[in-house]
């Protein structure tokens with residue numbers, strides 16, 4: 001695995017191919033927002049301008065960038081990524097955002113931190129963020145996106161656990177929003193409910209603990 005410096009940016013090269021920090025499906029989502037359409041993540045989070053959002057599984061930052069648009073310049077998105085390779089790819093990528101797609105005057109700031117999600121949550125105070133997002137790697141891919149196949153090579157494969165959700169509910173002021181392929185037996189114990197959407201993956205949310 002190595003960082004590849006090219007004329008069109010910094011990428012991650014592995015035996016499987018070259019992983020680029022690009023918007024992928026988030027491009028379509030951002031365009032839909034401009035047309036006034038509703039994004040399933042933003043609906044689940046009830047995101048509004050000025051929100052502080054913690055994305056505990058930053059990855060290629062697609063959800064984070066959709067969130068950043070919704071929370072606007074008065075809001076903030078903090079992204080956590082534990083894969084050192086992905087952290088460096090994303091750090092470089094965030095410096096090269098396309099201003100036509102993500103104008104800085106309308107998108108909130110994204111701050112990226114290299115850390116394990118659950119360890120970071122322990123350092124947060126209660127109600128530190130309006131929404132906490134968890135989108136761990138699925139065992140079975142739900143997308144044919146080549147970017148996500150390459151991401152799998154370097155991503156942290158830690159599955160979603162009840163302890164992770166519990167810790168996130170303490171830190172959230174409003175909602176913990178989760179992307180999951182299927183519901184698990186403990187979801188109802190954590191107050192997790194499915195949020196209807198047309199997306200391939202399932203969106204679930206749990207209320208913050210007070």
Ligand SMILES: C[S@@+](CC[C@H](N)C(=O)[O-])C[C@H]1O[C@@H](n2cnc3c(N)ncnc32)[C@H](O)[C@@H]1O
Pocket residue numbers: 056057058059060061062063064080081082083086115116117118135136137138154155156157158
């Ligand atoms: C499915 S991807 C997230 C994709 C992201 N939502 C997006 O829109 O691009 C999961 C990401 O979370 C990271 N991850 C998994 N477990 C983690 C943990 N415990 N702490 C921090 N990052 C984690 C993986 O390395 C991977 O990059």
